[in-house]
Amino acid sequence: MKVLGMISGTSHDGIDAAVVDFRIRGDALHGQVEATSSTPYDPALRARILAALPPAATTLAEVCELDTLIGQAFADAAEKTAAAAPVDAVCSHGQTVFHWVARGHALGTLQLGQPAWIAERLGVPVVADVRIRDIAVGGHGAPLVSYLDTLLLGALPGRPAALNLGGIANMTVPGATGGPLAWDIGPANALVDAAVLRTGAHPAGYDADGALAARGRVDEVLLADLLAEPYYRLPAPKSTGKELFHDGYLTAALARHARAVEPVDLIATLIALTAQTVADAVRAAGVDTLVVSGGGCANPTMMRMLADRIPGVRLATSAELGAPPSDKEAIAFALIGWQTLHGLPATLPTATGASAPRVLGAITPGAGPLRLPDPLTGPPASLRLTVAEGVAG
Known part of the structure; x- marks a missing residue:
């Protein structure tokens, strides 16, 4: 069929x-x-x-x-x-x-x-x-x-997981204790796109090839504030979306910040947010192979920031599994x-x-x-x- x-x-x-x-x-x-x-x-x-x-x-x-x-x-x-x-x-x-x-x-x-x-x-x-x-x-x-992730990753050795980097980042760990576990980690492209649109940093409305973030510097104070979001500490399974991580959420975070943030620095900080929350989830789940898919795969800056935070974890794309x-x-x-x-x-x-x-x-x-x-x-x-x-x- x-x-x-x-x-x-x-x-x-x-x-x-x-x-x-x-x-x-x-x-x-x-x-x-x-x-x-x-x-x-x-x-x-x-x-x-x-x-x-x-x-x-x-x-x-x-x-x-x-x-x-x-x-x-x-x-x-x-x-x-x-x-x-x-x-x-x-x-x-x-x-x-x-x-x-x-x-x-x-x-x-x-x-x-x-x-x-x-x-x-x-x-x-x-x-x-x-x-x-x-x-x-x-x-x-x-x-x-x-469901697809669990069927595809079932034959892989060790402790593999599937990561999708779309508007929201989600992860599936087929070999979790008690059965396959999956959850929405937090924003991937959702807040980055919102930042590009609000600042007019790119006419396409997104950070094409991660070029904007590559020129920016992570604002560590803003990043720490964003990482304090209570959602990240909820147990899995859990789900989220743009009902939480939208432009208004970004506006509130910037209002709490003591100084102006250049557009490229804001975008770099938001990509660092995704990399950090994903890395935290990967480490907590004991993952040794991460099979990545979604639009974030095409963002070299996001992939580099993620790789830097999970040394020793093999990164692959879902293309290796025919997807x-x-x-x-x-x-x-x-x-x-x-x-x-x-x-x-x-x-x-x-x-x-x-x-x-x-x-x-x-x-x-x-x-x-x-x-x-x-x-x-x-x-x-x-x-x-x-x-x-x-x-x-």
Whole structure:
């Protein structure tokens, strides 16, 4: 079965998509990545998304319009990607606009991007709204990539972990005591992007190639203040997002600071914040191999700061395991879609904090009657990914 996985992450910059052809052999699942794409949001749509995010106020009318516009943008991206590799189904994460966490527990989550637009455009079933079922049984609904991480890293020796550096940094430790453990560590690109946007330091709205941070100096006083954030001391599993780490959070931190901070110094300090919080988590978990994915992989300054703080830990990218770093989350949602369509859970209770595993999402039928594969009796024990010739990795 060929499944198209789609997501727009907490950087809110565009839509990542990956087509994976899954085949089950015994208890081993094999997936070949047949096509990938990254489609930037139209600037006007991205501006509307950013304007509606916390701490800003919004309206139900704006939420409704964004749900439609994001859904149509996902349909456009799906059509483009499926033209290169036709698919049997889609799993769309959509765009998270709010993740409700109170007193250390996730109580709700909202992803926009109405899946009906994708189903109409491609004529195939669409799995969507995948986080809430885990939350309904006491989980955080995040990080859902932990299921893919655990299958991929299972054969690695020692104490490996998977790190994703998106808007938020999250980590999965498959061999943790008591079962696989996963959690959101804190901001990766979320505050860096906010700093670039507020200072106008780069027209792209992010620190391209880490060049801005490379020119800056870490402000140790500001860094110490940022590291005092109580979230970092909460036990895992836990989740967070731009509901906490947004531009207003940065404004408050700078207001507490006694002096002005140059834009490049601010960006360097925020990247040091990510490197330090990740390094603390890696050391606490006793990790000896760190497999990294996400946009932070393309930031040499972030990777260098991280490497400096965890000497003796081998750093690799998820490409070594067949998952191109920029596409791993889209691949993860293709896997979640495959699991759902086969009646299999795609959550690990020890990773999300749920009371039990659950089959995720709701299914929007395609052009014809909804016909699902026969349910499988058990989940795969392992996953081997390969990338088809000609697919950019």
